Amino acid sequence: MMDLHTHLDLYPNAIKLAYEVNETNSFTLCVTTSPRAWRATSDVFSRLANIEVALGLHPEIVSQKYGERTLMLQYISSARFIGEIGLDGSPQYSNSLRTLQKQIFGDVLSEVSRAGGRVMSIHSRRAVSEVLLMLRVHPNVGIPILHWFSGSISELREAINIGCYFSVNTLMATSERGAYLISLMPHDKVLPESDGPFAIQGNLPLSPMSSNQVAHLLSTIWKVDKEEVQLGFESTLRHIQSDLK
Ligand SMILES: [Zn+2]
Structure with missing residues (x-):
């Protein structure tokens, strides 16, 4: 089993769960929300060979974490995986979308490109066109994986044209619209994710x-x-x- 987008460090019983996940999954990508969290989580999970920790700066918290921007750019050369990064156009974040979010996402993509490209887990809620535009501007960033894609059909086609991968979870696959989007995705570009503990089904976070x-x-x-x-x-x-290099 595998998980290409989990916030494993944020489950209440994170360490115990991480050991279990390391035994059960052949590969797990633990995305982080800030470069400081990446450092701390990398230290804690360093002995778990089947878990990779991705360097991230989550678009929902760029306003609070703007001070970590330099750190984020500095760490890129030593990070094997990048995420969670991207843009969020939901009403509560739309103020930061046009300014801070785009600035940081653009700077990260430039730096990733300079570093020779990376596998990146990308957030694009309500901002798919903007994300795709920025990926077009930075063609040498490596492998973009659009996590929990929720754009339109034409945006999906555009993402496929650019060469994006997609990570999908059970919530997405059980919703009518999510299932329809999945039906249009190339089978060799789709990987499983959970997005737990944020993604909740019933009363439980996705595992x-x-x-x-x-x-x-x-x-x-x-x-x-x-x-x-x-x-x-x-x-x-x-x-x-x-x-991966
Ligand atoms: Zn996430």
């Missing part, structure tokens, strides 16, 4: 060990065997990892 459920849902949406979906996840992950 970083839920990729079997994602595979099951995708097998129904795509009308292929679940085993085929799981093998697809593995080969897509290998492809992404082989691209």
Whole structure:
């Protein structure tokens, strides 16, 4: 099993859970919300070989974390994975979208490009066109994975054209619109995620060990065997990892 976008460090019982996840999943990408959190979490998870910690600066908190901008740019050369980064156009963040968010996202993409490209987990809620435009401006950033994509059909086509990957979770795959978007995604560009503990289904946060459920849902949406979906996840992950410098 695997999870390409989890906030593993933010679960209430994070350390105990991380050991369990490290045993169960062959690969887990723990995204962080600030460069300081990346440093701290990397230290704590350093002995867990199957967990990678991604360097992030979450678009929802750029106003509060603007002081960490320089640190973020400095750390990029030593980070193997980047995330969570991106843009959020929801009403409560729209003030920072045009200024701070775009400035930081643009600076991060420039620096990633200078560093030779990275695998990046990207947030694009209500700002897909802006994210895609910025990816077009920075073509050498490596592998962009759009996490929990919720844009329009034409934005999805544009993202596919640019070469984006997509990470999807059980909430997305059980919503009518999410399932429709997934049905249009190239099978070799899709990976499982949870986005837990933020993503909640029923009363429980989605588990970083839920990729079997994602595979099951995708097998129904795509009308292929679940085993085929799981093998697809593995080969897509290998492809992404082989691209790492
Ligand atoms: Zn997230």
